[in-house]
Amino acid sequence: SQQGEEDPQALSIQEGENATMNCSYKTSINNLQWYRQNSGRGLVHLILIRSNEREKHSGRLRVTLDTSKKSSSLLITASRAADTASYFCATDEGVNNNDMRFGAGTRLTVKP
Amino acid sequence: GAGVSQSPRYKVAKRGQDVALRCDPISGHVSLFWYQQALGQGPEFLTYFQNEAQLDKSGLPSDRFFAERPEGSVSTLKIQRTQQEDSAVYLCASSLVGRGGLSYNEQFFGPGTRLTVL
Numbered sequence: 001s002q003q004g005e006e007d008p009q010a011l012s013i014q015e016g017e018n019a020t021m022n023c024s025y026k027t028s029i030n031n032l033q034w035y036r037q038n039s040g041r042g043l044v045h046l047i048l049i050r051s052n053e054r055e056k057h058s059g060r061l062r063v064t065l066d067t068s069k070k071s072s073s074l075l076i077t078a079s080r081a082a083d084t085a086s087y088f089c090a091t092d093e094g095v096n097n098n099d100m101r102f103g104a105g106t107r108l109t110v111k112p
Numbered sequence: 113g114a115g116v117s118q119s120p121r122y123k124v125a126k127r128g129q130d131v132a133l134r135c136d137p138i139s140g141h142v143s144l145f146w147y148q149q150a151l152g153q154g155p156e157f158l159t160y161f162q163n164e165a166q167l168d169k170s171g172l173p174s175d176r177f178f179a180e181r182p183e184g185s186v187s188t189l190k191i192q193r194t195q196q197e198d199s200a201v202y203l204c205a206s207s208l209v210g211r212g213g214l215s216y217n218e219q220f221f222g223p224g225t226r227l228t229v230l
Contacts, residue, residue, distance in 0.1 A: 040223070040226075041224075042203060042221035042222050042223045044221070102154030103154050104153050104154050
């Protein structure tokens, strides 16, 4: 069963705009990760945020985590057409690190 | 510097046929994971190997699904008597060290095998 739920399910923006995607989960976690998947490809790891962190940056990516609300957001600033992809959050839970549960993803389209 | 590779990339099977999907993890990676990704959904965990030992198969949907990693490197996911609901992309991932503990170990994903059962 899937743990995380992303919203929106689909997002369409113009190049240069910022894109925000949200993820909610149900149980306590050790880490939360965001992945990108281009059509027909495997997943690429973007960023990991630990349960004791509130915000993390990597290039044009900013991730926040609110464990009290069991939610996370991924912000992509100054979007590019190449950012068009599906974005998934994944949580690991319990005693087994790396036992990841993915959400259904947000399909982002960036129009040039 | 090759990543995780999977073959075939696409497989079409008639209902009732057996299929075998192969995963070549990154050399030296201890952990290997199989996921099933239905259309429009996120990946769902199927099974986990640490070296040749299958430590977790809790995600396998039925006894028609079988996975092995006999020498601790290449893994094969076999699906017997395929059904239409087995149609999905099957993703393999590997990571450097074993599961467990407090440290995070990044999983590297292959491109997947898209299985279509007619």
